[in-house]
Amino acid sequence: MAEEVSSQMNSLSISETNPSSSATISLVSGDDIVFKVEPTIAKEMETVQSFIDETDGKITTIPLPNISSHDLPYVIEYCEKSIAGKITKEFEAEFVKKLNNEEVKELFLAANYLNIKKLLDFLSQVIADRIANKSVEYVRRYFGIENDFTPEEEAKLREELAWTFTGVDPDDEDEN
Amino acid sequence: MASSCLSHVLEIEKLEISPKPNWLELPRDITINILQRLGTLDLVTSASVVCPLWWNICKDPLIWTTIDMMSNLSFSQNYFAYYSRLEKICLYAIDRSCGQLKNIHFYKFGTDGLLYNIAKRASNLRCIRLEECHEISNKAFSEVVKKQPLLEELVIHHCYDLGRTMSELRHLTIFKNELSNDGLLAILDGCPSLESLDLRGCFHLDLDQSLLKRCKKQIRELRLPADSANHHLSNSNYNNYLHMKAIYRMEQFIKRF
Numbered sequence A: 001m002a003e004e005v006s007s008q009m010n011s012l013s014i015s016e017t018n019p020s021s022s023a024t025i026s027l028v029s030g031d032d033i034v035f036k037v038e039p040t041i042a043k044e045m046e047t048v049q050s051f052i053d054e055t056d057g058k059i060t061t062i063p064l065p066n067i068s069s070h071d072l073p074y075v076i077e078y079c080e081k082s083i084a085g086k087i088t089k090e091f092e093a094e095f096v097k098k099l100n101n102e103e104v105k106e107l108f109l110a111a112n113y114l115n116i117k118k119l120l121d122f123l124s125q126v127i128a129d130r131i132a133n134k135s136v137e138y139v140r141r142y143f144g145i146e147n148d149f150t151p152e153e154e155a156k157l158r159e160e161l162a163w164t165f166t167g168v169d170p171d172d173e174d175e176n
Numbered sequence B: 001m002a003s004s005c006l007s008h009v010l011e012i013e014k015l016e017i018s019p020k021p022n023w024l025e026l027p028r029d030i031t032i033n034i035l036q037r038l039g040t041l042d043l044v045t046s047a048s049v050v051c052p053l054w055w056n057i058c059k060d061p062l063i064w065t066t067i068d069m070m071s072n073l074s075f076s077q078n079y080f081a082y083y084s085r086l087e088k089i090c091l092y093a094i095d096r097s098c099g100q101l102k103n104i105h106f107y108k109f110g111t112d113g114l115l116y117n118i119a120k121r122a123s124n125l126r127c128i129r130l131e132e133c134h135e136i137s138n139k140a141f142s143e144v145v146k147k148q149p150l151l152e153e154l155v156i157h158h159c160y161d162l163g164r165t166m167s168e169l170r171h172l173t174i175f176k177n178e179l180s181n182d183g184l185l186a187i188l189d190g191c192p193s194l195e196s197l198d199l200r201g202c203f204h205l206d207l208d209q210s211l212l213k214r215c216k217k218q219i220r221e222l223r224l225p226a227d228s229a230n231h232h233l234s235n236s237n238y239n240n241y242l243h244m245k246a247i248y249r250m251e252q253f254i255k256r257f
Helices: A001-016 A038-043 A044-056 A072-083 A089-098 A103-114 A117-131 A136-143 A153-166 A170-175 B002-016 B028-035 B040-045 B052-057 B077-097 B110-121 B138-145 B179-190 B209-218 B234-257
Strands: A025-029 A036-037 A061-064 B068-071 B103-107 B125-130 B153-156 B173-176 B196-198 B221-223
Touching: A025 A038, A025 A044, A025 A072, A036 A038, A036 A072, A036 B040, A038 A044, A038 A072, A044 A061, A072 A089, A072 A103, A072 A117, A103 A117, A117 A136, A117 B028, A153 B052, A153 B077, B028 B052, B040 B068, B040 B077, B040 B153, B040 B173, B068 B077, B068 B153, B077 B234, B110 B138, B179 B209
Parallel strands: A025 A061, B068 B103, B103 B125, B125 B153, B153 B173, B173 B196, B196 B221
Antiparallel strands: A025 A036
16 A cells, blocks of 8 residues: 555656656667667557556666567667658658568567557568568468478368369360 | 566566567467458468468458459450469459458459359448459449449449449549540439549540539549549569469469379
8 A cells, every 4th residue: 555655656756857857768679779769659669658557657668578679770760750740652662671571570570569550560561562472482481481281281272272273274174 | 666666677578588489479360461461362372371370361251351353464365264263263262251352453354254243242342443354344343333332432444334322432533434424423413422533534524614613512532534644553564474473383283282
């Protein structure tokens, strides 16, 4: 009971005495680099914001062990643009030009982890564009997914797809 | 105070470390978010056969709410086999959507038979785009449209009869259509919710002052017949080549069986 009261008083006094400097949030990347950001940026990252909310704003240093110091600046850049309302097609095209496949995937996982809806939607489209018109083998390699269909499963899906692909031209007749 | 902060930090750290991100462990809706952005051909010939989990995810009708098919070929004898295959793939996708189909985008693709099939199985369409679909007749087009009470957007490139009520329609693009003044009036009367109307290339229209006034009064975003039209898909030949490759790969996959 006593503790609750004191924590309330504490958060009140912080917001009254020093509203601007108490506001800066430190994000700590997996490789221990600290990035200081404005609270508006943290708000874009739902995961970070909910940590802050849970502790009534007392915690302003947030460790993000899953995100490297290489990826975090990209995430922050996107959030800054998003707040400024400056996410344009041109910005997105430039943004994505800088990223190789590995970086796109890492950023996607970071956006998922931080729960940034807009960035996640944007990167979903980027990934979809990068696996468009590619073979199954390419898509498996892209995501590091093993082809672990059992022979029975594989036979079943071939059967399901076969009607779509056979029986339309003379080449197929000898097989039917 | 400091110690309580630290304990929070440690707790967070303990909970959240997961060193090896695995794509198959992502929440289902996150994977769906990526897959539903793929074109229909990619879904059928590639994504759905990646692994058992994705095969399973692709059973979700949500993946198939948009059907996006294009072919840059004329409907000629030479390409009949290729074309039939595309159509069968499209039917397969319609089947998978289980009546949840919302958007159709055909480019130089589609026949009356296919449209009658859609008319039978889809009644929740929000958007229909038919660009240069020369094989689709007015009758088949009307058959589909009249069964879509929720239709909000319509993009068509050729002369279809629109003289009917579409109360929910908000966006209409009629490209290089032989639309007449009477036809336009029928649209204005029949589509009270219309917000944008794109008439670029409809040179059969003779927009006099009163008709223009009527359009401007009702439509927030109006594009006139003579407005510039740089709308076309630029690399459709290349896409077409990739599509043929995808189909070839799928055939090889099935033949290995």
